[in-house]
Amino acid sequence: MSETMRAAVLHGREDVRLEEVPVRPPGPGEVRVRVRAALTCGTDTKVFRRGYHARMIQPPALFGHEMAGVVESVGAGVTSVAPGTPVVTANSAPCGRCDFCRGGRDSLCDDLLFWNGAYAELALIPERIVAKNLVPLPAGLSFRRAAMAEPLACVVRGVEGSGIVSGQTVAVIGSGPIGLMFVRLAAAAGARVLVAGRRHRRLEKARELGASAVVSAEDGDVADLLRRETPQQRGADVVVEAAGRAETSAAALRVVRKGGTVQLFAGTPAGTTVPLDLAHVHYEEITVTSSFHHTPRSFREALRLIAEGVFDPDALISGERGLEAVPAVLAEMARGSDDLKTAIVPPAR
Ligand SMILES: [Zn+2]
Numbered sequence: 001m002s003e004t005m006r007a008a009v010l011h012g013r014e015d016v017r018l019e020e021v022p023v024r025p026p027g028p029g030e031v032r033v034r035v036r037a038a039l040t041c042g043t044d045t046k047v048f049r050r051g052y053h054a055r056m057i058q059p060p061a062l063f064g065h066e067m068a069g070v071v072e073s074v075g076a077g078v079t080s081v082a083p084g085t086p087v088v089t090a091n092s093a094p095c096g097r098c099d100f101c102r103g104g105r106d107s108l109c110d111d112l113l114f115w116n117g118a119y120a121e122l123a124l125i126p127e128r129i130v131a132k133n134l135v136p137l138p139a140g141l142s143f144r145r146a147a148m149a150e151p152l153a154c155v156v157r158g159v160e161g162s163g164i165v166s167g168q169t170v171a172v173i174g175s176g177p178i179g180l181m182f183v184r185l186a187a188a189a190g191a192r193v194l195v196a197g198r199r200h201r202r203l204e205k206a207r208e209l210g211a212s213a214v215v216s217a218e219d220g221d222v223a224d225l226l227r228r229e230t231p232q233q234r235g236a237d238v239v240v241e242a243a244g245r246a247e248t249s250a251a252a253l254r255v256v257r258k259g260g261t262v263q264l265f266a267g268t269p270a271g272t273t274v275p276l277d278l279a280h281v282h283y284e285e286i287t288v289t290s291s292f293h294h295t296p297r298s299f300r301e302a303l304r305l306i307a308e309g310v311f312d313p314d315a316l317i318s319g320e321r322g323l324e325a326v327p328a329v330l331a332e333m334a335r336g337s338d339d340l341k342t343a344i345v346p347p348a349r
């Protein structure tokens with residue numbers, strides 16, 4: 001008789017079910033991890049609403065991608081970890097061979113391998129991810145904190161790619177988990193941080209994480225409101241768009257200071273466009289940039305920032321639920337619940 005486990009399975013639009021599914025022993029190079037904490041993510045909400053993600057997941061499929069746990073068994077040839085090792089894994093790994101990988105731009109890998117299956121009792125980690133992005137936990141780090149390393153790794157790259165340094169004024173548009181991670185890392189870098197968002201509770205959270213000023217999108221034009229908070233109203237040195245909408249991207253281009261940088265961080269649906277004032281971009285030397293995903297290096301850097309307490313994931317974890325609650329939690333998020341991230345904790349064995 002083959003072995004089974006409980007896991008959340010994505011079947012299509014707003015259709016995630018908890019099922020008993022087969023699970024096999026790890027093959028050569030693979031590792032099987034007993035999941036101890038998985039985190040919900042805005043990307044999962046997007047996928048839940050749409051039913052798929054062109055690059056990351058096609059139903060029917062195991063679901064969830066932010067996870068930490070304990071190595072349960074290892075396949076032939078695995079020497080980096082052993083049964084009993086607490087680990088965290090990223091949800092992808094680059095090939096290491098294409099032009100982009102060899103040029104140090106791993107997140108643009110032509111053959112980026114994505115993995116899903118965090119909302120489950122057991123996670124079978126593919127060989128390539130074991131080799132590149134399965135990392136033992138620093139001593140004393142909880143599973144749910146460690147599971148935040150994946151999204152934080154994306155933000156680490158975003159902060160670096162925007163050239164955020166001490167003394168700058170940084171405006172963040174969007175107060176979801178990603179926007180709030182930017183707030184914390186930019187403040188930790190010594191920048192003065194302004195935040196625009198919609199929900200009172202999240203704007204309060206932005207202040208707790210180090211924002212000097214917050215503005216509510218309900219009070220008027222976001223670009224005007226943010227600009228008023230910058231020195232001499234000249235605009236922000238760096239503007240991070242973390243809301244993923246055309247209007248807020250256009251607003252970001254109106255908040256940036258002469259010589260400044262606009263980081264269009266959030267992913268948008270294909271075909272989303274914004275008008276670009278070319279004279280503004282040229283005569284004021286505006287840099288418009290974007291940062292996608294993470295790399296093995298930024299994943300380790302994120303884990304270090306968590307372990308050293310520079311960023312405390314618990315600030316963004318609204319609560320803990322069991323595996324059976326995954327469909328309900330995703331439905332709540334899709335309806336716009338105020339919760340930031342929920343830790344999904346499978347039953348202990
Ligand atoms: Zn995520």
Ligand SMILES: [Zn+2]
Pocket residue numbers: 094095096097098099100101108109110111112
């Ligand atoms: Zn590659």
